[in-house]
Amino acid sequence: MSMMSDDTASTAWSRFDQRIEPALAVVVTLLVIFWASGLPLFMGIRVYAEQVLVAILSFASAICFLTRDFRGNKLEGRSVIVMDRLLAWAAISFGCFLAWRYPIISDEIFYRPAEALTIAIIGLIIVLEALRRAIGYSLLVVLALVCLYALFADQFTGPLQSRAIPLQRLVTFMVLDSAGMAGIALFIGATIVLPFILFSRLLLSTGGSEFFSDLSAALMGRSRGGSAKIAIVASGFFGSISGSAVSNVASTGSITIPLMKDGGYQPKTAGAIEAAASTGGQLMPPIMGASAFLLAETLQVPYREVVTAAILPALLYYLSLFVFADLEAGRVGIAPVDKSKIPSLLGTLRKGWFLLAPFGLLVVALFEYNQPPETAALIAFAFLALVSLFIMYGGGRAGWRLFMGVITQTGRASVEIALICAVAGMIIGLFSLSGLSFGLGFFLVQLGKTSVLLLLATTAVVCIILGMGMPTVGVYLLLATLAAPPLIELGIEPMAAHLFVLYFGMMSMITPPVAIAAFVAGNMAGAHPMQTGFEAVRVAWPAYFVPFIFALSPGLLMAGGWADNLMAGLGTTGGVYLATIGLVGFFVRPLALWQRLLFAVAGLSLMMPAQLFDGVNIINIVGLMVGLTLLVIEKLSVKTAKSELKSTF
Structure with a gap:
């Protein structure tokens, strides 16, 4: 009983x-x-x-x-x-x-x-x-570690020495002070990020995943390496609105990774492309995994300034992914996607136009009417909710069960975001209270006086280490407090400094030894996780170089004159293209090792910013001339081989 x-x-x-x-x-x-x-x-x-x-x-x-x-x-x-x-x-x-x-x-x-x-x-x-x-x-x-420093700060020497904080004061500050647990970090996460997650959940529930996969296939499926290009477009888009590279890999990767493997890509390459595209989505305007709004809030600048600054580096990142996918397909001999699997572009747009309209509303609300990001997200959500009562992609109509499911999923998604932002708020508050931000800032500034490049490299490593395993919101909030101020103090533009730390914080998702997004993609592809991580670094290599360029050259962030902007954009684009050819080892035919080295050196030479040192312009010109010569020679050699083959028969 x-x-x-x-x-x-x-x-x-x-x-x-x-x-x-x-x-x-x-x-x-x-x-x-x-x-x-x-x-x-x-x-x-x-x-x-x-x-x-x-x-x-x-x-x-x-x-x-x-x-x-x-x-x-x-x-x-x-x-x-x-x-x-x-x-x-x-x-x-x-x-x-x-x-x-x-x-x-x-x-x-x-x-x-x-x-x-x-x-x-x-x-x-x-x-x-x-x-x-x-x-x-x-x-x-x-x-x-920050708490230990705060408790024993008086025991340190040099710039790190500060007053010690009593334990009782430390504990009450972290939880009850407005600069602690319930501070600006949690405020941004709860009131700005979560409304966008609500919108993205509704978008997925009303057929958004299928629509954008079909749209990507219709746009890219007919080109060489179409399966990878479909994955890049679809994963990049959803990575932008999801705010988590790992969850994006888990959702879109279930479709795109098998598609790439069936198309002929190696499992580790398929996983790497998916991980790189999903991670890069959080660097692509207009949403950037909500980091665009965090940047605007932190720097106290209009949202349009963030979008303007971030657009060119993000386009360069995705251009490099497309070039890699195309050249790798040529090297391996991968054909376009079977025509029977490619949907009609007009038919796809006709069935799913209403899934594009909320993004138009979002942009108009942000740019034209200067609405707060959370208000714009709720407007887009309300519009899509209203339309879905009458139509959904693939048929059917939304009912109360679907809406309750979306609301419940959003609440569950809040768990990691709320907890990470709360603890990040504690860390940020303790940095200021203990004086650690001043001490570390002083040390990094002294390092930067020796060499700005050394400071940037050190900051990049710190960002990758601190970014391991954290979603976009936590990564940016932590690094914006710790790593960005010393860069700004040494004369780097605030926008460039904050984008620099964001880029390297996000690259932790695909950088071994803790490349979480790459490891998830590798498991889904049936490849060794660590090999997939190193392959992802190879695929997304420009993301490790471009931040150094825009940190030194404001033209890449559209912050210079039109001539500077144009030269920075063209030079970096050409350099990325040439260096990717050398990395893959294929242009119109497979390349020998010495040819690959020449392409890579020419590309990197062309990418060097003029602010790096005197005489860089000469190196840029030499890189351009060498690159053009290599391209012409390769084109002519293939034409000559084809004409000789025809004359033989």
């Missing part, structure tokens, strides 16, 4: 868990919409932003405890253990209590130190444990 009652109670709790988790996800999304839409102001309700942010973070933590076990693995049908259920309810209770008490605590924190410390300790345990389960230890290690 006792065993039966225990089983009944366990079943009842399991059913309750299955209902409370999606309910929490819905509440999180509704809170995001409530704040991002400006409803509190419209309704005359006085609400602190921190109250909403704390509630979102706490509910996201509860979702994490109800969906992941102690090791961080998803439950996937397994029951929630009692300890995790208690943690989830503790997170919910903490969020509700702090949201209710926040106005009082924030005003009287110095008069209620015991209450503040107790709340802070509870909140810290909940958030850090949820973060550990969600993404592992990477960000926790960074936080621990």
Whole structure:
């Protein structure tokens, strides 16, 4: 009898868990919409932003405890253990209590130190444990190191010496200060990034994935290496709106990787192209995985300035992917996609036009009417939701189940974003409070006085290391505080400095030894993950060089005169093309090693920015002449071979 009652109670709790988790996800999304839409102001309700942010973070933590076990693995049908259920309810209770008490605590924190410390300790345990389960230890290690520095800063010497922060002050600052857990990082993640995730989830649920895959096939399928070019277009587009290279690889890669393998690409190359295209989507305007809005918010510049600056480097990145895919197809002998598998372009547009319209609305709202990013995202979402009531790509109409599914998926997607942004906010706040930002900045500035190139190279390595395993939002917010200020202090344009750290932070996704996006793609392709990672570096090689160019040459970011912009764009484009030929080892025919070296050297010479040192213009001209000569020789040699073959027969 006792065993039966225990089983009944366990079943009842399991059913309750299955209902409370999606309910929490819905509440999180509704809170995001409530704040991002400006409803509190419209309704005359006085609400602190921190109250909403704390509630979102706490509910996201509860979702994490109800969906992941102690090791961080998803439950996937397994029951929630009692300890995790208690943690989830503790997170919910903490969020509700702090949201209710926040106005009082924030005003009287110095008069209620015991209450503040107790709340802070509870909140810290909940958030850090949820973060550990969600993404592992990477960000926790960074936080621990910063905390150790803050506690013992007076023991250091030189520029790193600062005042030590008492432990009680440290803990309460991280959780309760407006520059800590519920600071600008979480505000941006919750109120700007999540509305775009809501829009992207609806886009996918109404047939967006199939539409853009069909559109990519219709545009690229008939060209050489069409299967890879389809993957580049489709993955690049979804990478831009998803904000996560890994999730994008997992979703679009299930279609594009088999397509490339069937077309003749090696498994490691197919995985590498997918990983590179998905990662690059977060560098492509107008959305850039929401980092465009983070850049604008951080630099306090209009959104259009970010788009203008980022467009040319992003186009160069994707041009290099197209050139690589085309030349690799020529080298291996890969034919275009079978015509029977290529949909009609007009037919695809006729069936899916309504999936393009929200992007037009998004751009108009941002550029013409200067709407905040979150408002523009909600406008695009509302339009697509209305249209989907009558039509969806592939047939059918949207109903309340689809909309509830989208809202629930968005709430679940908030878990990693909210937790990463909260802890990133703690780290950013401690950088300022402890003086570490000044100490590290001073060290990097002194390094830069020796050599700006050395500073850039050091910063690039730091960005790749710190970016390992984190999505776009966390990577950028952390690096914008740590790595960008020293570059700016040494005279590099603020936009160039922030794009530089963003590029190298994102390249951690495909750079071994922790190339998460490449490893996921490699597993899906049936290739060795590490080999796929190194192949991804080979595919996306310009992303490791172009940031150095635009850091030194403002023309590549459209920040110079028209002549500078034109020369920087043409020189870098030509250099990328020539160097990619040398890297692949094919132009119109396979190339010998010495020819490949000449192409690579000519390309890199042509790419060198004029600001690098005196006399670079001469090197540019020599590189251009050598490159053109090589191209002409190769073209003529193939024509001569063809004419000799004809005369023989």
